[in-house]
Amino acid sequence: MTATADPYASRFGGGSEIVRREDPVRWGDRPGPLSPAEVDAYEANGFVVLRGVLSPAEAAGLLDDAHRVAEAAPRNADHVILEPGGAAVRSVFRVHRDRAVFARLCADPRTAGAARQLLGDDVYVHQSRINFKPAFVGEPFSWHSDFETWHVEDGMPRMRALSMSVLLTENTEHNGPLLVIPGSHRWFVRCAGVTPPDHHRESLRHQRYGSPAEGALHQLASSAGVASVIGPPGTIVLFDCNLLHASAGNVTPLPRHNVFVVYNAVSNALVAPFGTARPRPPFLAERDVVPLPLPS
Amino acid sequence: MTATADPYASRFGGGSEIVRREDPVRWGDRPGPLSPAEVDAYEANGFVVLRGVLSPAEAAGLLDDAHRVAEAAPRNADHVILEPGGAAVRSVFRVHRDRAVFARLCADPRTAGAARQLLGDDVYVHQSRINFKPAFVGEPFSWHSDFETWHVEDGMPRMRALSMSVLLTENTEHNGPLLVIPGSHRWFVRCAGVTPPDHHRESLRHQRYGSPAEGALHQLASSAGVASVIGPPGTIVLFDCNLLHASAGNVTPLPRHNVFVVYNAVSNALVAPFGTARPRPPFLAERDVVPLPLPS
Numbered sequence: 001m002t003a004t005a006d007p008y009a010s011r012f013g014g015g016s017e018i019v020r021r022e023d024p025v026r027w028g029d030r031p032g033p034l035s036p037a038e039v040d041a042y043e044a045n046g047f048v049v050l051r052g053v054l055s056p057a058e059a060a061g062l063l064d065d066a067h068r069v070a071e072a073a074p075r076n077a078d079h080v081i082l083e084p085g086g087a088a089v090r091s092v093f094r095v096h097r098d099r100a101v102f103a104r105l106c107a108d109p110r111t112a113g114a115a116r117q118l119l120g121d122d123v124y125v126h127q128s129r130i131n132f133k134p135a136f137v138g139e140p141f142s143w144h145s146d147f148e149t150w151h152v153e154d155g156m157p158r159m160r161a162l163s164m165s166v167l168l169t170e171n172t173e174h175n176g177p178l179l180v181i182p183g184s185h186r187w188f189v190r191c192a193g194v195t196p197p198d199h200h201r202e203s204l205r206h207q208r209y210g211s212p213a214e215g216a217l218h219q220l221a222s223s224a225g226v227a228s229v230i231g232p233p234g235t236i237v238l239f240d241c242n243l244l245h246a247s248a249g250n251v252t253p254l255p256r257h258n259v260f261v262v263y264n265a266v267s268n269a270l271v272a273p274f275g276t277a278r279p280r281p282p283f284l285a286e287r288d289v290v291p292l293p294l295p296s
Numbered sequence: 297m298t299a300t301a302d303p304y305a306s307r308f309g310g311g312s313e314i315v316r317r318e319d320p321v322r323w324g325d326r327p328g329p330l331s332p333a334e335v336d337a338y339e340a341n342g343f344v345v346l347r348g349v350l351s352p353a354e355a356a357g358l359l360d361d362a363h364r365v366a367e368a369a370p371r372n373a374d375h376v377i378l379e380p381g382g383a384a385v386r387s388v389f390r391v392h393r394d395r396a397v398f399a400r401l402c403a404d405p406r407t408a409g410a411a412r413q414l415l416g417d418d419v420y421v422h423q424s425r426i427n428f429k430p431a432f433v434g435e436p437f438s439w440h441s442d443f444e445t446w447h448v449e450d451g452m453p454r455m456r457a458l459s460m461s462v463l464l465t466e467n468t469e470h471n472g473p474l475l476v477i478p479g480s481h482r483w484f485v486r487c488a489g490v491t492p493p494d495h496h497r498e499s500l501r502h503q504r505y506g507s508p509a510e511g512a513l514h515q516l517a518s519s520a521g522v523a524s525v526i527g528p529p530g531t532i533v534l535f536d537c538n539l540l541h542a543s544a545g546n547v548t549p550l551p552r553h554n555v556f557v558v559y560n561a562v563s564n565a566l567v568a569p570f571g572t573a574r575p576r577p578p579f580l581a582e583r584d585v586v587p588l589p590l591p592s
Contacts, residue, residue, distance in 0.1 A: 136439075136510055140547050143432075173469040174522050179547065214432055214549070221549045226470050248544045251436050251475065253510070253517045 008151045010190045011275050016213035017190040018220070023159040025185060025240055027265070032117025033110055042118060046185030047239035051231050053110055054166065059233035063168040065101050066130045066257055079283040088134050094283040096128035096261065106261050109295045111164060114238060115263035119160055122291040126161060126264040127284055132257050133176050138250030140176065142211045145189065146262070147241040149210050152195060152275030154285035160268040161241040166259040171230045176250035178237065182224040184244040189216045200280050212244065220244060266291050304447050306486045307571050312509035313486040314516070319455040321481060321536055323561070328413025329406055338414060342481030343535035347527050349406055350462065355529035359464040361397050362426045362553055375579040384430050390579040392424035392557065402557050405591045407460060410534060411559035415456055418587040422457060422560040423580055428553050429472050434546030436472065438507045441485065442558070443537040445506050448491060448571030450581035456564040457537040462555040467526045472546035474525040474533065480516045480540040496576050508540065516540060562587050
């Protein structure tokens with residue numbers, strides 16, 4: 001696959017380049033739980049923050065479940081990621097398959113319904129995880145477009161997916177909240193370099209390939225800057241698969257724990273990776289497309 | 297020197313402990329450039345943020361000077377600190393001695409005058425540096441009380457010193473601003489462990505000793521939480537030598553560059569270190585006490 005044949009070619013040995021996105025952000029006019037203003041904000045900025053979607057009791061229950069998942073997580077399993085240089089758990093993947101409570105969260109009309117509304121299709125879970133950013137030692141995430149990785153390493157054809165973050169603890173300005181470059185989802189940044197084999201074993205702890213060049217980040221942040229996503233437990237953030245995002249480390253005494261779910265349109269199911277020989281394992285990129293059931 | 301003889305003993309092989317501070321925060325009623333409300337805020341919270349002390353033009357001029365200092369800094373000199381794992385300059389020390397423009401900044405009635413007012417004495421510069429926290433790669437600073445290090449490693453007898461940060465670029469919520477625990481300056485946290493020889497060669501890049509136990513940080517942050525210090529270039533922050541502070545890394549495209557100056561009361565000049573055999577070098581801890589001149 002060459003740069004001319006694939007509009008979203010990246011890491012093929014060329015340099016960094018910013019090109020226009022070819023896909024819509026909002027697909028069609030399917031009804032759903034989001035208000036027209038929320039849909040418009042998502043389309044314009046690439047993300048929308050919805051406070052109070054889950055009740056405080058629901059969020060507290062999920063936080064308890066998340067702690068149990070971390071405690072039970074086998075430290076040497078592929079789907080369990082530890083913080084660089086430490087034994088603290090950074091992420092546990094595949095919770096939509098392994099834990100009924102998180103499977104229900106993924107299929108909830110408030111969450112899956114919003115994904116169907118924005119993507120204009122039935123959806124399935126491409127990836128799920130709990131991100132733990134512990135007090136004092138939580139490490140940062142570099143700037144990246146999720147879609148860039150999913151296209152290059154997993155074979156996701158088009159930008160018809162979205163990410164959802166469910167806040168389980170208060171996300172403040174100081175404990176390493178999600179940072180986004182508003183509007184960056186309308187551009188695709190080809191990244192330099194070539195993906196090394198088994199890149200995900202490294203990239204889930206510290207990403208080196210698939211992170212845009214600093215010049216591209218400066219350029220895309222020059223209009224709207226950088227925005228932080230903060231809110232109390234129970235807040236839900238929906239963001240486009242191609243929105244550039246990052247987060248700082250957490251040096252505060254307040255942990256930042258969130259659930260992260262990726263919805264993909266069933267019509268956008270994975271094919272062969274566009275930039276690597278072998279796809280990543282299923283805990284990172286679901287290849288078994290089972291649409292989430294519609295509410296009865 | 298044992299824990300009983302020295303009220304601020306720390307890192308003597310004991311555990312972590314929180315004890316009450318024995319010294320005043322504000323020493324006397326010497327007049328100066330700060331308003332009564334600003335002095336009260338400093339005394340109550342341990343810090344005060346003063347916007348617009350320097351004009352935008354002054355701040356821009358100092359930023360240019362700071363860039364020149366970084367470019368000219370010999371990479372292998374003791375007083376030049378590089379970011380962990382990289383070649384970017386993190387700090388350049390001793391700018392009050394090496395650069396006339398920063399010597400003038402340290403002696404300015406707006407800066408040194410405020411220090412004399414709060415410390416109730418003539419003052420000299422204990423330490424000065426430019427802290428560069430470059431875009432994308434700036435690393436965090438762990439929680440610490442400056443006084444704890446200055447007492448243990450430099451021989452500063454009492455809490456009669458203060459730190460001043462002069463903001464040269466905009467310090468936002470996102471680019472690794474100074475984080476403080478308001479009110480923590482009223483307590484002294486003894487730290488566990490024993491200082492290894494030549495600790496400063498490591499601690500200036502990544503501090504491992506002299507950082508309070510997590511339990512102590514939780515306890516001190518339980519009332520007022522964590523506050524960030526943000527502001528435009530030209531803002532000046534004064535904070536007590538014993539205020540617990542930290543900062544996150546900078547993952548944004550916006551660099552955070554500040555000048556940092558420590559004023560000590562001339563009556564509080566250094567003696568032998570309270571916790572190590574040899575004092576740190578003079579670029580970290582001035583031993584030649586020359587009072588800054590009063591305005592004529």
